[in-house]
Amino acid sequence: MLTQEAIKELAIDWYKKLDVHVPMVEVLPLLADAELEMVFPEATIYGYAGFEGWFQRVIRIFFDEVHTVKLVESQIDGNKASVKVVVQWEASVWNAPEPFSKRIKCDAFQTWEVKLNEAGKVIITKYIVDGLEYHEGSATL
Numbered sequence: 001m002l003t004q005e006a007i008k009e010l011a012i013d014w015y016k017k018l019d020v021h022v023p024m025v026e027v028l029p030l031l032a033d034a035e036l037e038m039v040f041p042e043a044t045i046y047g048y049a050g051f052e053g054w055f056q057r058v059i060r061i062f063f064d065e066v067h068t069v070k071l072v073e074s075q076i077d078g079n080k081a082s083v084k085v086v087v088q089w090e091a092s093v094w095n096a097p098e099p100f101s102k103r104i105k106c107d108a109f110q111t112w113e114v115k116l117n118e119a120g121k122v123i124i125t126k127y128i129v130d131g132l133e134y135h136e137g138s139a140t141l
Contacts, residue, residue: 015067039128062091083112102139
């Protein structure tokens with residue numbers, strides 16, 4: 001059965017894995033494959049293949065990442081749910097040949113769709129970044 005607690009645990013686990021740049025094989029079990037759609041400010045991607053390209057790019061751009069989950073609100077409908085997520089994201093980025101890295105700090109407002117997979121685990125089927133609200137003094141993308 002899909003629960004608020006299981007959805008919140010998924011969100012916390014997702015961001016913990018992104019923070020430490022785990023190997024992609026540790027992230028894929030949190031995602032659907034065939035029906036996966038992810039909408040980021042810079043791109044819309046589909047399935048594991050699209051996710052791999054995005055993931056391999058961002059782990060080479062951003063470092064010292066910290067995600068702090070501020071809100072996970074779910075509307076559960078059977079084995080599926082629509083989820084509003086707000087996460088504070090902090091990351092450093094270095095753009096060659098600049099002499100110093102820059103720090104990004106913002107709140108990311110997101111809408112997810114999740115479901116239970118065949119094994120009874122909660123997975124992400126749709127992930128939309130609705131907007132970014134930068135904190136004062138933050139670098140921007």
